[in-house]
Amino acid sequence: MYIDYKVTCWKRVHFNENTNPKEVIQVLEEEGLDYVFDNELGFVEQETLYDTDEEITPEENGGCSTIEVYENNNPVDDLIWSNGKD
Numbered sequence: 001m002y003i004d005y006k007v008t009c010w011k012r013v014h015f016n017e018n019t020n021p022k023e024v025i026q027v028l029e030e031e032g033l034d035y036v037f038d039n040e041l042g043f044v045e046q047e048t049l050y051d052t053d054e055e056i057t058p059e060e061n062g063g064c065s066t067i068e069v070y071e072n073n074n075p076v077d078d079l080i081w082s083n084g085k086d
Contacts, residue, residue, distance in 0.1 A: 002070050003067065003069050003070070005068075006061060007054055008056055009052050010048075010049045010052040011046055012047050012049055013046045014043075014045050014047070015041065015043055016042040016044055024041055027041060058084040058085070061084065063085045065082035066083060066084065
Protein backbone atom coordinates (compact mmCIF):
# COMPACT_ATOMS: atom_id res chain seq x y z
CA MET A 1 0.00 0.00 0.00
CA TYR A 2 1.12 3.55 -0.62
CA ILE A 3 -0.20 7.12 -0.73
CA ASP A 4 0.52 9.71 -3.41
CA TYR A 5 -0.13 13.36 -2.63
CA LYS A 6 0.22 16.52 -4.66
CA VAL A 7 2.13 19.61 -3.63
CA THR A 8 3.06 22.91 -5.21
CA CYS A 9 6.61 24.13 -5.14
CA TRP A 10 8.61 26.96 -6.67
CA LYS A 11 11.38 26.54 -9.22
CA ARG A 12 14.18 29.01 -9.90
CA VAL A 13 15.68 29.75 -13.30
CA HIS A 14 19.24 31.10 -13.33
CA PHE A 15 20.69 33.36 -16.03
CA ASN A 16 24.22 34.58 -16.62
CA GLU A 17 25.35 38.02 -15.51
CA ASN A 18 25.03 39.49 -19.02
CA THR A 19 21.34 38.64 -19.38
CA ASN A 20 19.04 41.52 -20.25
CA PRO A 21 16.08 41.30 -17.82
CA LYS A 22 13.83 43.32 -20.14
CA GLU A 23 14.42 40.81 -22.93
CA VAL A 24 13.55 37.89 -20.62
CA ILE A 25 10.35 39.64 -19.49
CA GLN A 26 9.40 40.30 -23.10
CA VAL A 27 9.83 36.60 -23.92
CA LEU A 28 7.72 35.67 -20.88
CA GLU A 29 4.93 38.03 -21.88
CA GLU A 30 4.90 37.19 -25.60
CA GLU A 31 5.84 33.51 -25.74
CA GLY A 32 5.58 32.06 -22.23
CA LEU A 33 7.81 30.41 -19.67
CA ASP A 34 8.90 27.50 -21.88
CA TYR A 35 10.82 29.91 -24.10
CA VAL A 36 13.13 31.41 -21.45
CA PHE A 37 15.19 28.22 -21.29
CA ASP A 38 17.32 29.51 -24.13
CA ASN A 39 21.09 29.86 -24.10
CA GLU A 40 20.79 32.94 -26.31
CA LEU A 41 18.82 34.66 -23.52
CA GLY A 42 21.52 33.69 -21.02
CA PHE A 43 19.81 30.69 -19.45
CA VAL A 44 22.22 28.75 -17.24
CA GLU A 45 20.19 26.25 -15.19
CA GLN A 46 17.02 25.69 -13.20
CA GLU A 47 16.52 24.27 -9.74
CA THR A 48 13.59 23.09 -7.66
CA LEU A 49 13.19 24.90 -4.35
CA TYR A 50 12.10 21.90 -2.30
CA ASP A 51 11.81 23.90 0.92
CA THR A 52 8.85 25.76 -0.61
CA ASP A 53 6.62 22.72 -1.15
CA GLU A 54 3.07 23.10 0.13
CA GLU A 55 0.12 20.71 0.09
CA ILE A 56 -2.89 21.81 -1.97
CA THR A 57 -6.59 21.06 -1.67
CA PRO A 58 -8.81 19.52 -4.34
CA GLU A 59 -10.50 22.92 -4.72
CA GLU A 60 -7.12 24.49 -5.56
CA ASN A 61 -6.55 21.63 -8.03
CA GLY A 62 -9.74 22.17 -10.06
CA GLY A 63 -11.66 19.55 -8.05
CA CYS A 64 -9.17 16.81 -8.92
CA SER A 65 -7.57 14.61 -6.29
CA THR A 66 -4.59 15.72 -4.28
CA ILE A 67 -4.38 12.56 -2.16
CA GLU A 68 -4.70 9.02 -3.55
CA VAL A 69 -4.38 5.71 -1.72
CA TYR A 70 -3.24 2.63 -3.64
CA GLU A 71 -3.46 -0.95 -2.44
CA ASN A 72 -0.63 -2.38 -4.58
CA ASN A 73 1.97 -1.12 -7.02
CA ASN A 74 -0.29 -0.75 -10.04
CA PRO A 75 -1.72 2.81 -10.00
CA VAL A 76 -4.13 2.09 -12.87
CA ASP A 77 -6.04 -0.70 -11.16
CA ASP A 78 -5.35 -0.40 -7.46
CA LEU A 79 -6.60 3.08 -6.50
CA ILE A 80 -8.78 2.47 -3.46
CA TRP A 81 -9.46 6.05 -2.25
CA SER A 82 -9.01 9.64 -3.37
CA ASN A 83 -10.17 13.00 -2.10
CA GLY A 84 -11.22 14.48 -5.45
CA LYS A 85 -13.96 14.19 -8.04
CA ASP A 86 -11.80 12.21 -10.45
